[in-house]
Amino acid sequence: MLIAGLGWLLAVAYCTGVVYWVGNRLNPDDRVGVVPPVPVTWAGLVFGGSLLVVLGSAVHAGMLFARLRRQEYQHLSLPGRRLSAHDLRRCRDVSTFRALHRLVGEHAIRLGGWCGAALLALAALGCVAALSGTGPHRAPGSGWAALVDGAANAGDRLLGWLPVVVATLGLLVYRNDTVRRSVGVIWDVGTFWPRSAHPFAPPSYAERAVPELQTRTAGLLALPDDDPRGVAGIILSGHSQGAVICAAVLLQLPARWRRRVRFFSYGCQLTRLYGRVFPAYFGPHRLPVLADALTDRHGRTGWTNFWRETDPLGWPVPAAHRQVSVRDPEGLHPTGGEVVDPPIRNHGGYPESPEFLVERERVAGLMRGAVPSPREGVG
Known part of the structure; x- marks a missing residue:
């Protein structure tokens, strides 16, 4: 509903803009006063204020990032x-x-929350002002x-210019890895949940991926002992989403x-990320349920979590049985006869780490028992 309402408002705004642009072109000498309606005036003010809020949040995030970078460098x-x-x-x-x-782990949710709250407050004030039918107060002679x-x-x-910005962002998704990854994170989170939670979103990939992986896992574990494909157990490996x-x-x-x-x-x-945004499903009281479900009869939890200090999207999981910190990079300079520096892998390359x-x-x-090895080329 929110997305549909936003689309409707943008359509009205652009149609209004076209009407008044044509009116100004047909009235070059201002013989007839062309005055935009009150909602259009308030929309411009609210959008300008929203840009200032976003810019202020970005500047604050940049200052935090610079301070954290100095600390890490020292x-x-x-x-x-x-x-x-x-x-x-x-x-x-x-x-x-x-x-x-x-920055992402310690400050992103707080910065996003304050920015979102300010934007919602501006939008609410703009709607109230537009519905009042009264334009901004203009003191004469000032x-x-x-x-x-x-x-x-x-x-x-x-x-x-907003549609141009959106179109440019869509173009950069195909040409820039950083933009593609950033948009991909938002896309993965938004399309994970069923459409009943947000009916205007694309179909949820989880409604297909989860049952298929569950069927594959159960099928391997259900094989009889005399089957050559049978396994004693499975390592279920999941990266990021x-x-x-x-x-x-x-x-x-x-x-x-x-x-x-x-x-x-x-x-x-x-x-x-998920634990803070969706605490009812992945909060600190829900993840121990998953750890208990993976506990064997000897009391050992079969959950190992790998993370890096250079990974902006990966963090420790206290509920996991083992926390393995992966060194990244493996060194500051080439070793072992190599001529290039060890890469900084940040969010990728975990299965290749020692x-x-x-x-x-x-x-x-x-x-x-035999454990199915990961297929080549599958992350």
């Missing part, structure tokens, strides 16, 4: 380490990702009237099969 480049100029440059690169990890008119006109012009899908699968598996599953989560968003390989071998040994 921690990495301690005077006693005797680092070369190359290593100091690498420390600056690593501190950037570590600062982003802390600069306030010129300021109001200028702000309203600027807001209207900027609002007119995949960890959320795996959690939904595990909570729906029968208990007799769930005890034979070990869960690897990495780049996991269950705590800082910590992941060691943990997988350990868990596979505990399960005392």
